[in-house]
Amino acid sequence: MLLDQLAxxxxxxxxxxxxxxxxxxxxxxxxxxxxxxxxGVVTFSMEAMMLMGxxxxxxxxxxxxxxxxxxxxxxxxxxxxxLIYAVVAVSIGSHQIVTSVGLNLGAxxxxxxxxxxxxxxxxxxxxxVIKVPSLPFWKVPLLGDIPFLGPVFFNHLPxxxxxYLIVPLVWFILFKTTWGLKVRAVGEHPHxxxxxxxxxxxxxxxxxxxxxxxxGLSGAYISIGMLNSYMxxxxxxxxxxxxxxxxxxxxxPINVAxxxxxxxxxxxxxxxxxxxxxxxxxxxLVMFPYVVTMIxxxxxxxxxxxxxxxxxxxxxxxx
Amino acid sequence: MKTESKLRTIWREYxxxxxxxxxxxxxxxxxxxxxxxxxxxxxxSPFAAYGALFSGAFGSPAAIATTLQRMTPLIFTGLAVAxxxxxxxxxxGAEGQLYMGAIASVWCAxxxxxxxxxxxxPLCVLASAFMGMMxxxxxxxxxxxxxxxxxxxxxxxxxxxxxxxxxxxxxDHIQEGITLFGGEIPKWTFINxxxxxxxxxxxxxxxxxxxxxxxxxxxxxxxxxxxxSLFGGTAFYQELLSTPAFGRITLAPFLGLLAVILIYFxxxxxxxxxxxxxxxxxxxxxxxxxxxxxxxxxxxxxISGTLAGLAGGMEVLGTQHRMIPNFLVNAGFDGIPVAxxxxxHPVGAFLSATFFGALRAGANKMQVITSVPVAVVYIIQxxxxxxxxxxxxxxIGSTLKKKRIARETDEKKKLMAVEGxxxxxx
Numbered sequence: 001m002l003l004d005q006l007a008x009x010x011x012x013x014x015x016x017x018x019x020x021x022x023x024x025x026x027x028x029x030x031x032x033x034x035x036x037x038x039x040g041v042v043t044f045s046m047e048a049m050m051l052m053g054x055x056x057x058x059x060x061x062x063x064x065x066x067x068x069x070x071x072x073x074x075x076x077x078x079x080x081x082x083l084i085y086a087v088v089a090v091s092i093g094s095h096q097i098v099t100s101v102g103l104n105l106g107a108x109x110x111x112x113x114x115x116x117x118x119x120x121x122x123x124x125x126x127x128x129v130i131k132v133p134s135l136p137f138w139k140v141p142l143l144g145d146i147p148f149l150g151p152v153f154f155n156h157l158p159x160x161x162x163x164y165l166i167v168p169l170v171w172f173i174l175f176k177t178t179w180g181l182k183v184r185a186v187g188e189h190p191h192x193x194x195x196x197x198x199x200x201x202x203x204x205x206x207x208x209x210x211x212x213x214x215x216g217l218s219g220a221y222i223s224i225g226m227l228n229s230y231m232x233x234x235x236x237x238x239x240x241x242x243x244x245x246x247x248x249x250x251x252x253p254i255n256v257a258x259x260x261x262x263x264x265x266x267x268x269x270x271x272x273x274x275x276x277x278x279x280x281x282x283x284x285l286v287m288f289p290y291v292v293t294m295i296x297x298x299x300x301x302x303x304x305x306x307x308x309x310x311x312x313x314x315x316x317x318x319x
Numbered sequence: 320m321k322t323e324s325k326l327r328t329i330w331r332e333y334x335x336x337x338x339x340x341x342x343x344x345x346x347x348x349x350x351x352x353x354x355x356x357x358x359x360x361x362x363x364s365p366f367a368a369y370g371a372l373f374s375g376a377f378g379s380p381a382a383i384a385t386t387l388q389r390m391t392p393l394i395f396t397g398l399a400v401a402x403x404x405x406x407x408x409x410x411x412g413a414e415g416q417l418y419m420g421a422i423a424s425v426w427c428a429x430x431x432x433x434x435x436x437x438x439x440x441p442l443c444v445l446a447s448a449f450m451g452m453m454x455x456x457x458x459x460x461x462x463x464x465x466x467x468x469x470x471x472x473x474x475x476x477x478x479x480x481x482x483x484x485x486x487x488x489x490x491d492h493i494q495e496g497i498t499l500f501g502g503e504i505p506k507w508t509f510i511n512x513x514x515x516x517x518x519x520x521x522x523x524x525x526x527x528x529x530x531x532x533x534x535x536x537x538x539x540x541x542x543x544x545x546x547x548s549l550f551g552g553t554a555f556y557q558e559l560l561s562t563p564a565f566g567r568i569t570l571a572p573f574l575g576l577l578a579v580i581l582i583y584f585x586x587x588x589x590x591x592x593x594x595x596x597x598x599x600x601x602x603x604x605x606x607x608x609x610x611x612x613x614x615x616x617x618x619x620x621x622i623s624g625t626l627a628g629l630a631g632g633m634e635v636l637g638t639q640h641r642m643i644p645n646f647l648v649n650a651g652f653d654g655i656p657v658a659x660x661x662x663x664h665p666v667g668a669f670l671s672a673t674f675f676g677a678l679r680a681g682a683n684k685m686q687v688i689t690s691v692p693v694a695v696v697y698i699i700q701x702x703x704x705x706x707x708x709x710x711x712x713x714x715i716g717s718t719l720k721k722k723r724i725a726r727e728t729d730e731k732k733k734l735m736a737v738e739g740x741x742x743x744x745x
Contacts, residue, residue: 042470044470088705088709092712092713093712094708094709094711094712095659095708095712097409097411097470098656098704099704099705099708099709101652101655101704102700102701102702102704102705103701104701105652105656105697105700105701106698106705109694109696109698109701110694110697112697113357113361113694113698116361116692117360232694237478240474243471244471244474244475247471281486283483283485283486283489284482284486286478286482287478287479287482287483290478290479291479294472294475294476294479297461297467297472298461306468313712
């Protein structure tokens with residue numbers, strides 16, 4: 001009986017579609033932040049960038065009536081948070097996690113205020129969210145018609161395809177380009193990097209702007225793509241989950257992608273198991289990936305994996 | 320010459336002190352100023368909005384009672400973060416420890432409902448403290464023995480705690496398939512009490528706790544024999560008792576104040592606190608001074624977790640008297656800004672907890688009167704923390720701080736009579 005029900009979940013194509021759909025925001029966010037993490041900046045502020053992305057998507061799409069302007073504005077909003085974070089954490093050198101906590105709180109407030117500013121006047125809603133244009137589904141010709149694989153992989157929102165491409169792209173940037181080498185040098189030994197003429201601040205700024213753009217995109221995927229509406233705090237901690245996935249994947253793009261897949265699959269499974277009403281309480285399923293990560297931290301990740309200069313502001317020694 | 324140098328030290332200390340107070344105050348003022356621009360964009364007067372905010376926080380006895388309620392958990396989580404941070408253990412997990420503390424105190428009150436107040440309340444408080452400590456045990460072990468970054472482990476423990484809490488509150492355990500103990504579930508088990516849900520309430524809630532577990536209010540204390548015999552006749556006393564809000568002010572904020580004093584004492588007047596701060600400034604140097612860095616980190620983490628657990632207990636016993644989903648939104652995470660704006664000092668944490676509590680208490684009135692959304696309060700808090708941390712960082716470079724650290728080290732050197740070099744770990 002139970003096995004039958006489980007089988008009905010696992011054999012259903014919809015389940016695998018949901019996995020891809022739930023993994024994408026985490027994947028985009030984690031891939032965006034991995035460079036900044038590698039450059040030695042703790043991206044605990046991903047939640048803030050994603051939140052601004054959700055509101056940017058809604059506003060851009062709603063005001064211009066063009067969904068792609070929404071995507072653009074989401075990326076810009078994300079980059080603004082990235083820039084603010086860079087100024088405070090890189091230039092001033094403030095404690096990165098404390099700054100992030102502040103920014104996360106601020107983005108929560110700012111997104112709600114911006115939403116109210118754009119769509120209400122004196123408490124009256126002038127434009128309902130339902131009218132905001134949302135992202136179209138793109139079906140890949142030919143590939144989309146393959147049974148099972150077609151609907152699971154090739155009939156999605158555009159960001160999903162970007163998700164497929166971003167993993168090899170980030171891997172390539174990180175390990176095969178000069179810029180990637182600079183990023184890793186800055187994250188492992190900023191003083192040595194500085195000595196050979198790499199501008200630590202410049203690399204970190206660039207990495208954070210990249211992180212802001214992709215996290216904003218991820219936010220837009222949630223607001224004008226996946227859920228197609230707006231509510232307060234709609235990322236619901238996905239920024240922290242993506243951050244966890246980065247550590248879980250030991251800062252290796254491919255492992256990180258697998259980490260986001262784990263969290264995405266758990267997300268997809270929760271909803272289906274809830275409908276089935278089998279013995280495992282819903283809350284324990286939500287808990288499951290965190291427990292797995294905790295075990296992974298204890299057994300595999302350990303201490304050595306952290307980029308050496310992670311979280312440390314860089315100050316050139318005087319004299 | 321000696322007197323002159325002493326005068327100079329006093330002057331320096333005064334300057335230094337004024338600096339640590341100036342930065343957060345300036346940060347808060349600029350946060351209000353910039354948020355004022357947002358309120359202007361909204362189309363309201365910032366002065367009217369802030370006026371409403373202030374009167375919603377302090378304008379009436381009822382408002383003050385609400386502010387006190389809101390600030391109590393923040394005092395504890397703020398202290399938790401401040402103590403941990405000073406000792407090199409950055410406790411992001413106050414949220415989870417707080418939830419576990421709340422669960423423990425609810426469990427305690429439901430399991431021992433027949434005990435008299437004088438025993439039950441301290442027992443519940445202790446239970447919450449113990450559970451908070453237990454919840455930081457694993458991250459503390461991993462940090463101190465294995466060197467695993469505590470930020471991520473405590474964050475993960477948060478999610479586990481919150482989901483566990485959700486499960487306890489939402490699932491009706493007795494009616495659905497609990498078959499342990501042959502269906503006869505003893506009263507002392509976890510399973511028994513979590514089965515009790517209050518069906519009359521719109522949201523899933525546990526049943527209201529027994530009244531003997533309620534934190535006594537000032538009113539009930541003042542009605543005691545001692546006070547009646549002392550002030551019974553005075554008009555002021557009668558008026559005080561007839562104010563309804565007075566019954567809502569419980570002992571909890573005062574216990575918070577007590578905790579502030581206690582942590583101040585531990586932090587600055589005991590070797591435990593001194594060791595912990597030395598490890599926080601520079602673990603290497605602390606090791607050279609003969610401090611057991613691992614044990615010290617472990618102790619620091621446990622103290623931090625205990626304080627965060629107490630926050631949950633205080634909220635349950637003092638305010639909610641039951642468990643409700645999301646009943647303490649972000650009080651644990653808010654401990655971080657509270658501690659940092661409070662300059663990582665117990666008294667500072669108390670002041671900034673007051674500030675945060677007042678903002679949260681006054682926000683609703685601001686929305687009702689001037690239609691400025693509550694969310695503006697988040698922006699004010701956010702700007703305050705970013706400015707305060709930036710201000711403090713810039714200040715680290717200043718000579719004042721370096722001098723203070725050198726002076727502190729000197730003092731401690733004399734105190735410990737141990738030679739060692741503590742350098743500024745910035």
